Amino acid sequence: MTARVERIVTEGQFCLDGGCWDVANNIWLVGDDSEVVIIDAAHDAQPILDAVAGRRVTAVICTHAHNDHVTVAPTLSAATGAPIHLHPADDVLWQQTHPGVEYRVLADGEVFEIAGTQLRVLHTPGHSPGSCCLHLADAGTVFSGDTLFEGGPGATGRSYSDYPTILASINDVLFALPDETVVHTGHGPDTTLGAERANVPAAP
Template sequence: MSVRVDRVVTSGTFSLDGGTWDVDNNVWVIGDEEECVVIDAAHDAKAIVEAVAGRRVLAVLLTHAHDDHIGAAGDLGAATGAPSYLHPDDRMLWDRVHAFAPDHELADGDVFDVGGVRLQTLHTPGHAPGACCFYSEELEAVFTGDTLFQGGPGATGRSFSDFPTIVESIRGKVLTLPAATVVHTGHGNDTTVGAEAPDLAAWIARGH
């Protein structure tokens, strides 16, 4: 298979509810030598464009609309000509950052083809109302944004987030994937579905 997955780590800040934190974000570029898609537009459009390396960008898929994941969306779209996709339930978060609209709405089940593989959209609310993951059976990988990390679910202590909702999303949409599926996260290290299943049970028992 000629498709590869490249990770770009960009750095900046995340702001919500009156607080600001320094963060490093994972941006994922999936494709072959001719075309690719980008997952998340975090902080630094120039670094992402360098990873694209002249390929045609079919889409910029946004896992959710916290500012650290969408801040570079305008510059990235201008540089690549690629349309942005966001679930409409996160539009109120998007509008806090940008005066323009995302190009398209995401819906659960939407499929994106790139380089002979498919990425299926999984709507996984909880960290944010419009949070989505992107699953590729061919790559045996799921790109979870801030829904699932190594060690458990994403944070739910801020506005528009909910712990029972994220647990149900992970149970119903992510842990149903094959155990060997690699979890490419929005921050930090990769993990697998099989590695996270028992950790999630412990988080539920503690009530987060």
């Protein structure tokens, strides 16, 4: 495999249901010296563009449409010429941040070819209806967005989220991958699927 994974961290606010909270977000680049995909587009475009460093961006993939994960998606798209990809079940959230801005449909099972490897889309609803993870099998890695963190499932206490659904997504979809799979999260440190099994209840 020639692709490598790079992380950028930006800070800003997550806003929903009338409240805002300070957050630090992980943005992930997957690619090589020539081309990359951007996973999530949080808060500030410049650090992301600095990390891209002139490489060809083939896609801006949004794991879900909460504002802190899509803040600068249109800016990145305009700067790089890369299309935005989002699962359409999150359109209601997307329209709250970027009304009328178009994106390409992100589909369960879709594969992105990048730098000699493949990123496969896994639809994992629960944190939001259109939440998706991205499996980079060659690297033994999954990008979990806000579906799974070190310590357990992502939050489900706000609009358009559902706790039983996120448990089903983690148990049925993510835990079908090998335990040694490294989880690159949307916030905070990495973990592994094996380490999180004890932190995720069975789906009801």
